[in-house]
Amino acid sequence: MKMRGTGLLMVWTDIDRQYEAEFNEWYNQEHIAAMLEVPGILGAGRYKAIEGGPKYLAIYELEDHDVLQSAAYRDGIRYRFSERRRRVSGSHIGRNFLRNAYRQIYPARNNPIDIRKEMPPFIQLGRMDMPAAVEEEFNAWYNTAYIPAYLEIPGCLGVRRFRAIDAQPAYLTVYDLKDPSLRASKAWDDARKSNPWSARMQPLRHDKNSPAIYELIFAGKKTN
Numbered sequence: 001m002k003m004r005g006t007g008l009l010m011v012w013t014d015i016d017r018q019y020e021a022e023f024n025e026w027y028n029q030e031h032i033a034a035m036l037e038v039p040g041i042l043g044a045g046r047y048k049a050i051e052g053g054p055k056y057l058a059i060y061e062l063e064d065h066d067v068l069q070s071a072a073y074r075d076g077i078r079y080r081f082s083e084r085r086r087r088v089s090g091s092h093i094g095r096n097f098l099r100n101a102y103r104q105i106y107p108a109r110n111n112p113i114d115i116r117k118e119m120p121p122f123i124q125l126g127r128m129d130m131p132a133a134v135e136e137e138f139n140a141w142y143n144t145a146y147i148p149a150y151l152e153i154p155g156c157l158g159v160r161r162f163r164a165i166d167a168q169p170a171y172l173t174v175y176d177l178k179d180p181s182l183r184a185s186k187a188w189d190d191a192r193k194s195n196p197w198s199a200r201m202q203p204l205r206h207d208k209n210s211p212a213i214y215e216l217i218f219a220g221k222k223t224n
Helices: 017-035 065-069 071-078 083-088 132-151 180-184 186-192 196-201
Strands: 007-015 041-051 056-062 094-106 122-128 156-164 171-177 212-220
Touching: 007 017, 007 065, 007 171, 017 041, 017 056, 017 212, 056 065, 065 071, 065 094, 094 132, 122 180, 132 156, 132 186, 132 196, 171 180, 180 186, 180 212
Parallel strands: none
Antiparallel strands: 007 056, 007 094, 041 056, 041 212, 094 156, 122 171, 122 212, 156 171
16 A cells, blocks of 8 residues: 655644543544544554654645645535534644744655655654755755755665744754664664764754654554
């Protein structure tokens, strides 16, 4: 079954502690199941921050980002509110809410193995904006010099890059990881320093709470 396309929907939030249990139960049992009924939403998972934030992250793998403009999504999800949803997803219980849609820019085309990948156990997220003067070079460096070294590290299960649709920061990198300790390893540090080009590009700064490490806490399963 196809699990990945070329779009992502990412939803971050912090939840007040007294509402966390009910919120998580609603999200896992009701909301993700409803999202996966929408044609073009291929997979879904929920993550909890180990490092960085906000604390909770929901990831939806999309056929492409235009799925979010479809009638099935707009009418079936965004404007359908159950009583339970009204009770546990209101602004009075959540903070630092962020919802961004993305289109994939690296790799340019997914191979047949990658489109069947399930949600990884851990992810690292990097979120950055780039000044227009260095944007073209930044993308060339990231795709051809920076990412390949990480893909050689055992335990790095894959890397994808995305550009936000009408949101900031513009760029998102998602590293699929077998173990969160990988980021503190010598191999990871060596990869970061492996190309002389990186010494000039890496001082460009990440957004707040980036990079961040998240652990999978729930994976939704599409039923059709």
